[in-house]
Every structure is written in structure tokens, then in C-alpha cells.
Amino acid sequence: MSEQRLEANGICVEFDGVRALHEATVEVRRGEIMGLIGPNGAGKTTLVNAISGYQNFSRGRVTIDGVDASSWTAPARARGGVVRTFQAVRVFRELTVRENIELGAIGVGSSSASGTALADELMEMLDLHSQADVAAGNLSYGYQRRLGIARSLAAKPQYLLLDEPAAGLSEEESVVMSHVLRDIRDEFGCGMLLIEHDMPLVMGICDRITVLNFGEILATGTPAEIRNNRSVVEAYLGSEVTNA
Numbered sequence: 001m002s003e004q005r006l007e008a009n010g011i012c013v014e015f016d017g018v019r020a021l022h023e024a025t026v027e028v029r030r031g032e033i034m035g036l037i038g039p040n041g042a043g044k045t046t047l048v049n050a051i052s053g054y055q056n057f058s059r060g061r062v063t064i065d066g067v068d069a070s071s072w073t074a075p076a077r078a079r080g081g082v083v084r085t086f087q088a089v090r091v092f093r094e095l096t097v098r099e100n101i102e103l104g105a106i107g108v109g110s111s112s113a114s115g116t117a118l119a120d121e122l123m124e125m126l127d128l129h130s131q132a133d134v135a136a137g138n139l140s141y142g143y144q145r146r147l148g149i150a151r152s153l154a155a156k157p158q159y160l161l162l163d164e165p166a167a168g169l170s171e172e173e174s175v176v177m178s179h180v181l182r183d184i185r186d187e188f189g190c191g192m193l194l195i196e197h198d199m200p201l202v203m204g205i206c207d208r209i210t211v212l213n214f215g216e217i218l219a220t221g222t223p224a225e226i227r228n229n230r231s232v233v234e235a236y237l238g239s240e241v242t243n244a
């Protein structure tokens, strides 16, 4: 029986002899939202890159539902169900919202007709319908971030890795984003790994949270456990814990 989880086990990454990740292990179960938090430079993006095939690692293993995907390319991992977004939104600025989403679907093998149907569904879900025919480059920042997520969802991921989806959003936009992320999990049933510095959002929607510090896992637990973990508070949360 296959295990319904994405696992990174003992991942080690060095850049020119400088340790970015050391024995980092994280697991995302299908249907859960796992937060990935930690100070700037802790290795969060590097870990997501390693899991999604954008970063080689010297030691460790990535498995998708029990299958070793460590040697797979990024596109192969996407076809295997692991799709990620980037800190900087990557959309085709001259194409419309609809065209961007359709391309995301066609890029992973959907027919043009099913890409169109999926684009409609995703625009509805992410409240992008009013912007369907607007060129992506003309969208507000909040809509651009949602489009980036819609494009990723067009690949029908089993696991969605999100690199700071709320970065640069206003407080209200961030609240909208937290509802969107919950809806995605509920509708698609996918597991989500969420890098985010917005603590109210992280504490509000994550089932579990993993904390990275200096390339190593400091703690994994429920939001309540993480909030009350002395090492985490000292290394990262500090006064934020009282605001979350």
C-alpha cells in the first residue's frame, strides 16, 4: 500500500563549502498544511528547492508516496505530483490570466479543452474570474500572487509547495490568502508545505509546523506546540509569538 506522504529525509546541501542544510527532514501528509518557518537564511527555500528538484543535495532522499524521487528532474517531480511556487511570481506578463492558467495545464499534458475547463474552475476558486481577460502584467500584486498559485494548481498537484504566498500582501489580502489556501486543501485534498513569515497566517491555517534554524530542523509540532517551544521562541518567534 502506498504511503500518502511527501518526505525529505536527511537532506544536506552546501554552497561553496558553506552548509545551507544539514540532515533536514520534513514530511507532508496528503491533505495537511505543513508550515515551514525559521529566520532569514535558515534554509527554507533551499529545502523546497531540494524537494521540488531545483537543487541537488549531497546526502538525503526525497520520496513521493513512498517512491524514491531523489534522482528525478523538476519536471518529472511535477508530473509525479510535487509542484511549487516561487517567491517572485512567475507568470507570462503579456498573456491573459486565462491563458496563463491554461498553459499551466497544457504544460503537464492536459488537452486544450480540459485546460479551458480547469482554468474556469480555478479562476472561480481563486476569485480571478473578473480578471480573466486581463494581461498578467497589468494585475495588482495580490491578483498576481493568486495567479501564480492558480498556475501551479493547473498541474493538479498532490503536494503543493508554496514559497511565501503572502509576502508583500496587505493585512486584508493576507486574510483572503489564508482562506484561499484552506479552500485549496479542502477542494484538492493535496498536502501543502507553506514557507511563510506571516505568523498569524501560519498559526491560523497550519495543521503542523516545522522550524528550520541554521539549516537544521529545530522542532516539528502543532501550532500550539511550536508557540510554546522555548528554543523556537528564542531562535525565531521572539515577540511575534505574542502577536500570532
Ligand SMILES: Nc1ncnc2c1ncn2[C@@H]1O[C@H](COP(=O)(O)OP(=O)(O)OP(=O)(O)O)[C@@H](O)[C@H]1O
Pocket: 015, 019, 020, 038, 039, 040, 041, 042, 043, 044, 045, 046, 047
Ligand atoms: N545559490 C546559492 N548560492 C550560495 N548560497 C546560497 C544560495 N542559495 C542560498 N544560499 C545560502 O544558503 C542559506 C539558506 O538560504 P535560503 O534562501 O534557503 O534561506 P531561507 O530560509 O529561505 O531565507 P529567507 O527567509 O530569507 O527567504 C543562506 O545562507 C543563503 O545565503
